Amino acid sequence: MPRVSLAFRAVSAAVASPSFILLIRCPDEPGLVFKITGVLFAHGLNIVRNGEFVERADNTFFMRTEFAGSFEAAALLARLREALPAAAHIRLADNQPKDVVLMATKEHHCLSELLVRHAFGELNARVVAVISNYPKLGDLTRRFDLPFHYITHEGKTRETHEAEVLAVLAHYQPEFVVLAKYMRILSSDFVAHYANRLINIHHSFLPAFVGASPYAQAYARGVKIIGATAHFVNEQLDQGPIIAQSVIPIDHTQSASEMAQAGRDVEKIVLARSLQLVFAEQVFVHHNKTIIFD
Amino acid sequence: MPRVSLAFRAVSAAVASPSFILLIRCPDEPGLVFKITGVLFAHGLNIVRNGEFVERADNTFFMRTEFAGSFEAAALLARLREALPAAAHIRLADNQPKDVVLMATKEHHCLSELLVRHAFGELNARVVAVISNYPKLGDLTRRFDLPFHYITHEGKTRETHEAEVLAVLAHYQPEFVVLAKYMRILSSDFVAHYANRLINIHHSFLPAFVGASPYAQAYARGVKIIGATAHFVNEQLDQGPIIAQSVIPIDHTQSASEMAQAGRDVEKIVLARSLQLVFAEQVFVHHNKTIIFD
Amino acid sequence: MPRVSLAFRAVSAAVASPSFILLIRCPDEPGLVFKITGVLFAHGLNIVRNGEFVERADNTFFMRTEFAGSFEAAALLARLREALPAAAHIRLADNQPKDVVLMATKEHHCLSELLVRHAFGELNARVVAVISNYPKLGDLTRRFDLPFHYITHEGKTRETHEAEVLAVLAHYQPEFVVLAKYMRILSSDFVAHYANRLINIHHSFLPAFVGASPYAQAYARGVKIIGATAHFVNEQLDQGPIIAQSVIPIDHTQSASEMAQAGRDVEKIVLARSLQLVFAEQVFVHHNKTIIFD
Amino acid sequence: MPRVSLAFRAVSAAVASPSFILLIRCPDEPGLVFKITGVLFAHGLNIVRNGEFVERADNTFFMRTEFAGSFEAAALLARLREALPAAAHIRLADNQPKDVVLMATKEHHCLSELLVRHAFGELNARVVAVISNYPKLGDLTRRFDLPFHYITHEGKTRETHEAEVLAVLAHYQPEFVVLAKYMRILSSDFVAHYANRLINIHHSFLPAFVGASPYAQAYARGVKIIGATAHFVNEQLDQGPIIAQSVIPIDHTQSASEMAQAGRDVEKIVLARSLQLVFAEQVFVHHNKTIIFD
Structure with a gap:
């Protein structure tokens, strides 16, 4: 028995845009933005929205990048891991509810x-x-x-x-x-x-x-x-x-x-x-x- | 030597309107507003702004009354004291800085x-x-x-x-x-x-x-x-x-x-x-x- | 068929306190608060909450009085009409939804x-x-x-x-x-x-x-x-x-x-x-x- | 006689940190962040704070980058101009009052x-x-x-x-x-x-x-x-x-x-x-x- 009536949609169609979100946290060092965006550029991916922040208290770099395009996730993550310090946390999320x-x-x-x-x-x-x-x-x-x-x-x-x-x-x-x-x-x-x-x-x-x-x-x-x-x-x-x-x-x-x-x-x-x-x-x-x- | 130059007035003329403020606090009981405003009315005083509040936690009545007119302060206060419970706090303030x-x-x-x-x-x-x-x-x-x-x-x-x-x-x-x-x-x-x-x-x-x-x-x-x-x-x-x-x-x-x-x-x-x-x-x-x- | 299930009450019991609300608007003149509260006091009614305001732009007096007690509405309104200027608007409301x-x-x-x-x-x-x-x-x-x-x-x-x-x-x-x-x-x-x-x-x-x-x-x-x-x-x-x-x-x-x-x-x-x-x-x-x- | 006492400093020392600000506006296209940060990285400059925004209404890219380090301004700007589309507006500001x-x-x-x-x-x-x-x-x-x-x-x-x-x-x-x-x-x-x-x-x-x-x-x-x-x-x-x-x-x-x-x-x-x-x-x-x- 369906839980949701016709009048109610559990998830808006507007949300399901085909974009992806890359979330990176790592010790700050020069060139991080350059390296990360370089990997995305090399894969032909287009950045839709980007934000970075460095927490000075412990020199931690944060970056959130929304991007669009088609790609092979494992390959992209592998290239990012190569480009970034070993201590980096890298997460790739989709926009699904x-x-x-x-x-x-x-x-x-x-x-x-x-x-x-x-x-x-x-x-x-x-x-x-x-x-x-x-x-x-x-x-x-x-x-x-x-x-x-x-x-x-x-x-x-x-x-x-x-x-x-x-x-x-x-x-x-x-x-x-x-x-x-x-x-x-x-x-x-x-x-x-x-x-x-x-x-x-x-x-x-x-x-x-x-x-x-x-x-x-x-x-x-x-x-x-x-x-x-x-x-x-x-x-x-x-x-x-x-x-x-x-x-x-x-x-x-x-x-x-x-x-x-x-x-x-x-x-x-x-x-x-x-x-x-x-x-x-x-x-x-x-x-x-x-x-x-x- | 005057402390204040011509360009600076320590107190605005607008503030010095000839009104007075009556502040009353006493245990709540029926008829308080009637009695207080009755005293003011009997003295021919005109209420400009009035507010009351009863704190239910301990049944305390508060009233603040701005009024205008000429009166003899001691007589007014004496009449208010007669009209109000013995425990009332009555304060008459002017509008002076x-x-x-x-x-x-x-x-x-x-x-x-x-x-x-x-x-x-x-x-x-x-x-x-x-x-x-x-x-x-x-x-x-x-x-x-x-x-x-x-x-x-x-x-x-x-x-x-x-x-x-x-x-x-x-x-x-x-x-x-x-x-x-x-x-x-x-x-x-x-x-x-x-x-x-x-x-x-x-x-x-x-x-x-x-x-x-x-x-x-x-x-x-x-x-x-x-x-x-x-x-x-x-x-x-x-x-x-x-x-x-x-x-x-x-x-x-x-x-x-x-x-x-x-x-x-x-x-x-x-x-x-x-x-x-x-x-x-x-x-x-x-x-x-x-x-x-x- | 009842429209409201047991879990849903259309009106909170808390709202139905047995108080009444008197709403008065009239041209401002000295003694209005005294006269209005005098009528309520004479009827043995207890003011729970009171507010007044005078709109200086056209000298109109507004008063809202919440009161409790038992009374005969027609008689109360008649006494208020006697006490107040002919131009006064007087409204008596209960607290019903x-x-x-x-x-x-x-x-x-x-x-x-x-x-x-x-x-x-x-x-x-x-x-x-x-x-x-x-x-x-x-x-x-x-x-x-x-x-x-x-x-x-x-x-x-x-x-x-x-x-x-x-x-x-x-x-x-x-x-x-x-x-x-x-x-x-x-x-x-x-x-x-x-x-x-x-x-x-x-x-x-x-x-x-x-x-x-x-x-x-x-x-x-x-x-x-x-x-x-x-x-x-x-x-x-x-x-x-x-x-x-x-x-x-x-x-x-x-x-x-x-x-x-x-x-x-x-x-x-x-x-x-x-x-x-x-x-x-x-x-x-x-x-x-x-x-x-x- | 100096009119300004020691207690008043016209400009706070705290403001005069030795950082610079790069302000870029240009038609959006893939790879902009990569290219800009690449130029800064190649000059050995360290990004302190970075922000980008794309105005979707007309596909305009905005980027503001605070960075620190020593550099030759004319050379840096020349490299940025080479890396960016001809329509780009590039401005380099210091942090002086x-x-x-x-x-x-x-x-x-x-x-x-x-x-x-x-x-x-x-x-x-x-x-x-x-x-x-x-x-x-x-x-x-x-x-x-x-x-x-x-x-x-x-x-x-x-x-x-x-x-x-x-x-x-x-x-x-x-x-x-x-x-x-x-x-x-x-x-x-x-x-x-x-x-x-x-x-x-x-x-x-x-x-x-x-x-x-x-x-x-x-x-x-x-x-x-x-x-x-x-x-x-x-x-x-x-x-x-x-x-x-x-x-x-x-x-x-x-x-x-x-x-x-x-x-x-x-x-x-x-x-x-x-x-x-x-x-x-x-x-x-x-x-x-x-x-x-x-």
Whole structure:
């Protein structure tokens, strides 16, 4: 039974342009751009868009090159490896939509945003399933013709619960897992399975509030701005490389719950924007930061 | 010798409109607005602008009323005290510019901003002096015909240094002290002298970075937004009631020093905006937050 | 057959608090706040939130008062009419969700946003139907269990087409009609049926671009910011009172279609925010501007 | 007696890093990056920062390369000309501060901002003079030890007045002329003297208001956002290529004069930001837009 109706296309035709993306990271040295573009030129490939950046802190060179043309991948990569230092990381990506699994808890706003974009072919990815530790968002998910896996954490150890989630993920083998307001802390073991492939969104404030009920704390402090941060998850909670951030102004007349609503509006747009960058291969992760070519 | 040349007016004529401001805070109960406006109406006074707010967390009522007309202050206040609960705080302010002292260290951007606005009558305050623990900004200050007090902290205990600063402040008796990038931590004793009258500006980030070199930390983490927070100073460093905040977007291509420049642009505008609010009596401090009528 | 499943509540319980809203507009004169709050106090009603504003351009007084308590509406209004000048407009509103019809053409982003918020009880309104001049968004609408009226304009005069739309609207008798990217210009006659009850969202730029393909024009000019404006519709296209506006930064690397995507993100949030204000009776329309109590 | 104290350095030492900037524009064709970087590599030069962009609308290639090393300029340019298509524009710039003249009328905010930044070595340019059609800002200018040329336009034809201004400019031979709130419309003849070297700042709104008193119009319309646009001046008033834009939110409680104050805060920061980009050779002008490498 087809999951997608005629009115909904999971992937936009516009995305499927026949271009490729070359992603290179290596210790900086003179002549890198010359050597890399030389290999592409020798293969008759045409650069559509190019960006380079050198992180001075550790002299690391990053280059992202979109190009078009026909070529034999193994040969191209071999020539690049010859031309570049041994320590270079070279990745060749196509522009095909990636498989992703979305995880959520009870709040719908990020999941809704991603399901709607997906339904209209704007996500540049194929959502293959939704996993939640509560049943609440199942109805929403099924309206968009996607499988919903309800895996409660109640009465289970963290290990057991995560093992069940990992088993479902293993079935789908997604390239990325998106925590669209998944409100459980994940163990380092879980995170290690999806290094640099696990994306989270969380509220953020100036100043930061630690602990429970951040909006209640923000109200008590009278903050004037609330924001959201999308980031890769690493072993330290909410401390991974930042992909995108945004804020909106508020004032003392807004209650903690109105502040939370404003926060949700920012969260969903920031998460969608960060996925757009990641799925288009515009993001390098380097130590604890991102290098973004937009 | 006059401190101010003809081209520079310390206070704009436009500010000196003959209006008054009534500021009331008291436990909420029915009929407060009716009673307060009744007293004003009975005195034949005309309300120009009015705002009320009830903080539900502790049922506290706040009202700020700008009014015009002629009246006898003692009689008006006596009638208000009769009409309101015994616990009410009542303050009657005029629209005259307040005396302020600015304190700075080595960075000029906030001091420059305030001195320029002051010189053109845009600050709604009278800057009576600048105090610094370094000599660097003396030349700038004197160009704007204001006294500059260089009080080094070197070779002195905190107590001694603060005593010297307090002595200069005592001479000027300012209504407000503005820390325009004054980079020394002040003791609780010092702060207690200027409770709710001491305003600070500091950089802020999503997430917050603790300790030295915040811009270096922000660069290492790859933050996408930097901001500034103007706040009243209380006993906990950078934890006082927030008056104004703003942010600007940045990206990985900006070095730590470029981020600092962007941060300075935000800081000076946020500080100036917060002073505009405070000097126009638009800000109540309540516990650790502000209630702002703008 | 119920239109709404169990998982979806059309209206949040949180919204249905038992408060009322008094909206008064009249020529300014001394004592208005005193007189109005006196009537409420005499009825034993408790003010929850109050705001006043005087438009100096024509000395018009506006007041919005949220209050709680039990009362007899006719008696309250009669007392207010006695207390206020003859020219006063007095309106008493409850906090019940209003019926609204959404109109759209082919773009889904605003309609999706409103349907999702409605499904989760966040819209503070009851969406009773969707009308479109294309069939494209019917599938989406039906997934949210709402009636979809496809009324093509092809082969019809404007009068005929609008008459058909008005007939459907007459059936639903909505309090507000929301143009959620409805891309047909409406006649003055149509607009007159829904004076101050017809809300539109449109892209906006600095500077403004007139005519077709605004994103193509904005790209050619290299604008650095794009935005969205939600406004009431009046007889001049896109010239009615502004309710909410927002912007996002862009740069030359974004194609016209990427700019359009960014514009859509802003449009939907601005439209939702403007509806939140209007549906909560926070917006007065006065001549060609809005007075907003938020 | 020197007018400039030790505390003020006209140009920051930090700016004078020994790097060079190569700016190339030419019809796009395969291999351009390879050829250009090949020439630099052959000269033993090290690329510090590189950016390219292809404007698809007319297939024009832009490249900005910062590099370091020692070289013979004529030889380098000759080799680049050999390597590139005949239609290529090639420019080699150093990182030295440029001479600029500032022009203003009566409002001080942009001039103050630039004079303060210049005084503290933050402008990456050498301000050689200020020209105004009113005497008002002379005192400010002289406080910063710069020549002030008061050239009234009263009782003169536009031609005569502009001829006088051009004569003063001819004396200073500035690389750029900055209109820091210069409120006279300049003739096409004047503009032609400084094609792509004349920068203006003006307020901007959503929607745009044409004619006099824009803030009064914006107030009457109740706009929620005001902004500022910095742009190169071309023959059509306010229609030249945009360099930078920003906005701030406002509401109906702000009077036209408070809106103007908010507008001034945005204007000065946007103008300073745009000059930072232009003076660092980060801006290409292409037809009526800018390509910015930041």
